[in-house]
Amino acid sequence: MAKDHSLAVRLLLNIGHGLDHMFLLIFAAAVGVMAHDFGFSTWEDLMPYGVGAFVLFGLGSIPSGRLGDLWGRRRMMIVFFIGIGVATLLAAVAQTVWQMAIALTLVGAFASIYHPVGIPFLVQKSANPGYAIGINGLAGNLGVALAAMLTGFLIKWIGWRAAFAVPALFSIGCGVWFALICPPEVEAPAKRKSGPKVALSRAMVARVLAVMTVSAATGSVIFNFTTNGNNQLFAERFAGVLEDPAILGILLAVIYTVASIMQVVVGKLLDKYSLRPIFLGIVLLQIPLFVLAAYAQGWWLFAAMLGVMVFIFGAVPFVDVMIVRYVDDRMRSRVAGIRLSISLGLSSIAVWALGPAVKGWGFESLLLIMAGFATCTAIVVLFLPADTDVKVEPA
Template sequence: MQERATAWLLNVGHAIDHMFLLIFATAVTAIAADFGLPRWEALMPYGTLAFFLFGLGALPAGRLGDLWGRRPMMLVFFFGIGTAALLVACARTPLELAIALGLLGAFASIYHPVGIPMLVRTSPHPGWTLGINGLAGNLGVALAAIVTGFLVKHVDWRAAFAVPGAVAIGCGIAFALLARDDALPPARRARSRPDVPRALFLRLFLVMTLAATTGSLLFNFSTNANYELLRERLAPITGDPATLGALLAGVYALASLAQLAVGRLIDRYTLKPLYIAVIALQIPLLALAAHAQGWWLYVLQAGFMIAIFGAIPFTEAMIVRHVDDRMRSRVAGMRLAVSFSAGAVAVWLLGPVVHQAGFATLLWMMAALACCTLGALFWLPPSPEARDDAR
């Protein structure tokens, strides 16, 4: 019962992590108006620090998760991200907003290298566990759209940060009461599998990092732009923020279900061809969406988000299959530090690219990134099971 409650809270933590990072992108129009800025694009660069620290912070977070312990790091995550959200709600200028968002991003960086290895350590079906965890994370993305749209319309943008912040602190209290404290930090436990040969590990890490970096750029471009993309392309149909938030939440909820299917397939089949197939779907959907309008855009947006979300479990599955639990947080932290920091570039570029060239150019750029991911995956080494069969 205690382990089930811990797993439940770890999945809720993933939802919180992704939700908090996207509240700003959903509320940016209202925030810009409150601060007296003429366009939302002018405020988008102020969110860059949050995503940069979200990536950079994964490196020390992963190291501390292995050497100090994953439970205490998750407590820092829940209480820290909740407090940071409350500080964002108190911001009075764009500079104060950027600093508070940066603090939020730093605490958000803890989850992926710490929470996911803690969740899958004893799982007999890691692919399914990762699928459920991915579903929870992306339902957090959906919540960012619908909850933020509702609170912005009926209260104000500050409530969109303050209410979830209080919920995160409540989850931290529950985690402190329910999560079991491990006797030893992961780095001091006994080895559970043989080491991967150094050359093979370097090849795996390079491919995993390249794929995760382009995937992070795609994820940040799409999730940070989707609300404004809908607002522009559905303008003749509706401009109500709550309605747009509900429509976008529907896209994210549907796309999140793809992770359950992918998680089940990862447990049953070879990783590499599955990963290649999911990435290959992204390219035509993004290209077609570049010039679609109205409900056609909405259908294609759901399609490319299914493919983008469906790719997320693969890099974590690589770590589970190839890396011993004693160092999973550190390996994940190194990979995330590179990929998420690069993903911050998407937040910085988003406003200027859309302002100067429009959403069509942005979507073609995203299709090109998917092509880069596809090329990197052909160099992915075989899984341990395939190497054993070959021997």
């Protein structure tokens, strides 16, 4: 196997995952404060204007994955770091709600690059891909935690525009650093002729892609609903107990940080054990915790959501590990792009509907619906092929 990436390149690839998730959630973390500036009386009315980011996050994955395989993953990562930074700066200076909507949509377009390009780039030389994906997932979800905490403090100290501008400048700096230290690729992944090949029958390939897509879609709905809605859920359920946005941001950051560690544990397990029973167990544990969170208030909500997020984040590495285990590296970015486009395109509805749904039904009903989505994921996972059905042929 070829030598793995340098430590600095792996560090930047993991930082990139954190930035990807953080940029997508700055708006959700700041929307309660931003609403008044854009002429809205409640955050629920402003929230739908952020849906373009999540639509492009999904739809953009197909061209991003294709370019990653055919043009080169290193080049695409440079575009990611600098492009998402510039788009977020545009959000920081937006003066109207439609300018903000357009800027957020551009953020989503550049954010679509990371998952189909950055993760295959990270694991293409890794001897322990499950562990590498686990660490990468930890980094991604620390970005979720940072969005909650950093946005809260920047809003308190400077204002919501700084919550967009500060990480944007950091990302542009990371892009310059990545361009300087990451060696150029000898050839694009799709043009390589050497390396092992994953051999699956057509029926098995169709089954794997179906499981991947459906489980990713239901998982993404759950992930987007919770990470975009938790700030407002905590503000509602902690009313009269804690109302400082910075403190509530710290509580969410604690939850996301603890939950993120689960990804490393899962990654290590997946390098040693079968994928299906681990995935099924983690998804099943989400169901009772969602039910508990639906009725909890104050510190009981904190405990319930800690459990919920541990198992939501614990489920995140599975689809990426499926791609590594069942798909050739020569086409991993394209396969990842297609399944992301479908699953994230569908799950973007969760972001668009979040504000109106909370306004109409309340968080209690929506948390119970999330328990239903977790049940659907568990059913789909039962159709995942056994490890013995997968063969790897030498080139």
